[in-house]
Amino acid sequence: MKAPAKVIPVFVFAVVCSAFVSDELHAVSVRQIPGQHSGEDLTFIREARLPAEKSTSSYHKPTGNEAGPFIYQTSQGIIFQVTTEGLSSIRIGQRELASGGWSVFNAENWFKDSGSGIVKTEPVANKSLEVLAANRVRVRHAAGDVVCVADYTFDGEDVTISSRIENNHSSEPINVVGFSGLAFHFDCPPVGLMQVQHISYFQAHGLELCHPSFWSKIGGSYATDDSIGVGVSPWKIGWTRSSILWDYSSWAADQREKSPDRRLIYFVGTPVSARGAATVDLRLRVSRDRNWKHLLEIYREHFRATFGSARYQADYRWIASDYMNHSQQAVSPTNPYGFHGGHRRIDLGEGIESFCRTLIPRLKSAGGQGVILWGQGGDDPRGAMYRPDFDVLPPEVERNWPLLAQRFREAGLKLGVTTRPADLAVRRNWRSDEVIHINADDPEHREMLWQRFQNMIDKGCTIFYLDSFGADLEHVKLMRDLRKRMGPKILTFAEHQCDAMLPFSGGYSETTFSAKGKNGPQYRVWSGMNNWEIYQWLVPGAQLIARLYQIEGDIPPNFEVVDRFYYRNRITPLVPVSDFRRLEKIEQIQQQFLSDEGKWN
Numbered sequence: 001m002k003a004p005a006k007v008i009p010v011f012v013f014a015v016v017c018s019a020f021v022s023d024e025l026h027a028v029s030v031r032q033i034p035g036q037h038s039g040e041d042l043t044f045i046r047e048a049r050l051p052a053e054k055s056t057s058s059y060h061k062p063t064g065n066e067a068g069p070f071i072y073q074t075s076q077g078i079i080f081q082v083t084t085e086g087l088s089s090i091r092i093g094q095r096e097l098a099s100g101g102w103s104v105f106n107a108e109n110w111f112k113d114s115g116s117g118i119v120k121t122e123p124v125a126n127k128s129l130e131v132l133a134a135n136r137v138r139v140r141h142a143a144g145d146v147v148c149v150a151d152y153t154f155d156g157e158d159v160t161i162s163s164r165i166e167n168n169h170s171s172e173p174i175n176v177v178g179f180s181g182l183a184f185h186f187d188c189p190p191v192g193l194m195q196v197q198h199i200s201y202f203q204a205h206g207l208e209l210c211h212p213s214f215w216s217k218i219g220g221s222y223a224t225d226d227s228i229g230v231g232v233s234p235w236k237i238g239w240t241r242s243s244i245l246w247d248y249s250s251w252a253a254d255q256r257e258k259s260p261d262r263r264l265i266y267f268v269g270t271p272v273s274a275r276g277a278a279t280v281d282l283r284l285r286v287s288r289d290r291n292w293k294h295l296l297e298i299y300r301e302h303f304r305a306t307f308g309s310a311r312y313q314a315d316y317r318w319i320a321s322d323y324m325n326h327s328q329q330a331v332s333p334t335n336p337y338g339f340h341g342g343h344r345r346i347d348l349g350e351g352i353e354s355f356c357r358t359l360i361p362r363l364k365s366a367g368g369q370g371v372i373l374w375g376q377g378g379d380d381p382r383g384a385m386y387r388p389d390f391d392v393l394p395p396e397v398e399r400n401w402p403l404l405a406q407r408f409r410e411a412g413l414k415l416g417v418t419t420r421p422a423d424l425a426v427r428r429n430w431r432s433d434e435v436i437h438i439n440a441d442d443p444e445h446r447e448m449l450w451q452r453f454q455n456m457i458d459k460g461c462t463i464f465y466l467d468s469f470g471a472d473l474e475h476v477k478l479m480r481d482l483r484k485r486m487g488p489k490i491l492t493f494a495e496h497q498c499d500a501m502l503p504f505s506g507g508y509s510e511t512t513f514s515a516k517g518k519n520g521p522q523y524r525v526w527s528g529m530n531n532w533e534i535y536q537w538l539v540p541g542a543q544l545i546a547r548l549y550q551i552e553g554d555i556p557p558n559f560e561v562v563d564r565f566y567y568r569n570r571i572t573p574l575v576p577v578s579d580f581r582r583l584e585k586i587e588q589i590q591q592q593f594l595s596d597e598g599k600w601n
Contacts, residue, residue, distance in 0.1 A: 055074050057134050069081045069088070070131055078097075078288075080152075083101070085139075086150060086152075088102075092288075099182075101181040101182065103121075104121055104143075105121045105178045106119050106120070106174050110178065111209075112204060118169070119144070124141050125142050127142075132151070137152050145167060161283075163282075168275065173273045177272065177278075178268075180265045182264045183262070186228075186262070187228075191223070193222050195245055197215075211234075211241060212473050212476055218299075218499050219234055220296050220299025223262070229285075231287070231294075232266075234283075234302055237280065238306060244266055247262065247264075249261035283298045292534075300538055307476075309540070311504055312492070315491065316543065316570070316572050316600060317367055318369070319369055319370060320359055320370070321547065321576050324339055324346060325337075325377070326338050326339060331379065337394050342354060343358045346373075346400060347394055348396070349400060355404065367587045368413070368575075369413065371408075371414070371416065374418045377394060382431070382433040387420060387425060404460075406460075414463050416461055416464055417463075418464075419452070421453075422438055423436065450485050453482060457490065462491065464490070465492075466492055466493060466495060466505065469494050470494030470495055470498065471497060472498075476504065479505050492506060497531070502539040507527060508547075509525050509527035509545070510550075511525050511546050512524045512526070512551075513551045521555070529569065546572070547574040547575075548562045567589055567594070
């Protein structure tokens with residue numbers, strides 16, 4: 001039964017919009033949409049920027065026991081309506097962009113091993129609406145074991161929804177909260193940075209899929225059609241996992257991407273203890289300006305307040321790479337650690353000399369900054385390549401290492417190695433190891449990990465490749481601690497990336513050239529060029545290094561060389577010693593983009 005609403009007289013507020021007032025319509029322009037997909041093909045839409053006027057709000061006098069709607073209209077004619085159902089409508093003129101409501105639910109059943117699902121969040125037994133100010137309205141839902149009080153605060157094109165969830169269950173928590181109910185009706189299948197996945201995927205993998213993660217690399221979201229744009233961002237949730245989904249209106253195979261309708265769902269891994277409470281915020285922007293940067297601006301504000309700016313001093317000059325370990329099949333009495341031959345036999349004195357003769361002159365003459373070694377400890381018979389105990393070197397390598405470090409130091413070059421920061425190697429049986437994850441919240445684990453890095457820094461290393469690392473909240477926690485200890489001059493490059501990693505570490509990617517790409521011959525950076533564009537916008541000064549790993553088909557004679565492609569997209573080339581033929585052109589290309597100190601011109 002619905003509680004009677006307070007009878008409030010009709011009133012209208014005039015609110016000054018904070019948008020810049022323009023006397024003329026900005027010219028229509030063409031833009032690229034980053035983050036739409038992982039390929040290199042581009043999608044274009046048109047945008048128009050309109051002059052700002054004033055925003056208004058009103059509250060309609062209720063009739064009977066039902067509270068009247070609160071209406072807020074932006075300077076661009078976008079109308080938000082809040083009822084006792086929550087945010088229930090968004091209109092542009094006569095068109096309804098979104099309809100439904102907005103309410104909390106217990107989302108534990110969406111995610112593997114996330115809770116009992118005992119705490120009930122339905123049915124809604126009591127709903128009310130209270131106007132707090134000209135731009136602020138409060139909706140209260142009492143449902144099952146919970147009470148959710150949601151404050152809607154409007155500011156120009158934005159609405160912030162701040163929901164305080166009270167869990168009145170006597171013994172059970174809610175480990176994951178969800179919000180849903182608002183369905184968007186775009187005028188065509190929407191495009192943008194829109195995550196969607198079936199519930200069964202989350203039920204198989206758990207909360208680890210939520211941002212920051214390998215699946216949810218960017219925490220904000222935006223969607224556009226031919227006339228309107230929507231930006232969505234977590235808001236003031238701190239280092240808490242979250243996910244914004246644009247669920248299909250139908251999962252029928254012939255309807256999914258083809259439908260213009262999407263259902264907005266928001267998950268946050270904020271536990272609400274039994275007889276406790278928690279507040280979860282979300283920010284929404286609806287705008288006629290469909291530029292992705294404008295729509296994601298609310299996310300960038302949240303991101304920078306949460307994760308901050310780049311804590312390292314990037315050097316964008318090219319880096320050499322070399323791969324030392326061969327395999328167990330290469331192990332013999334004369335090669336006890338399974339190294340590749342020639343200059344890669346760093347367990348031998350002549351191998352060290354050959355390594356320096358092979359790399360140092362070429363690095364110096366072509367403007368490189370240094371080298372990263374993969375498999376510096378050889379091929380371990382216990383497996384777990386690349387090893388988490390990366391600072392443990394064979395005795396012969398340990399004995400030869402000071403000479404290697406000295407030669408690179410005297411040449412003014414950097415020396416780097418491969419690491420595996422997220423894991424520990426433990427014995428599986430007498431002959432082989434397995435890996436388990438480090439506990440990022442355990443200070444003793446963090447100290448143990450730091451000592452491994454400190455050992456290699458003491459050995460002269462100033463660059464580190466971070467294997468099997470980067471796209472997980474636990475990895476971000478570890479890297480935050482490592483960066484604080486390392487300072488800004490040590491460079492690190494994580495194999496996997498999410499946006500939250502980039503303030504603390506650079507990234508690494510591999511690249512495929514495909515002669516038969518979607519748009520003809522093309523390079524495909526595995527980390528995603530669209531993601532990289534957003535990462536740089538979120539974290540100025542971030543760095544990505546990339547290696548040309550696969551060539552599928554023949555590169556046309558006059559096609560752009562990969563190093564120009566890299567520098568044009570602000571990516572540092574990682575050049576294997578086996579591909580040093582590229583050095584004939586790389587210095588000339590590098591000078592067009594970088595200063596001698598390795599900064600962008």
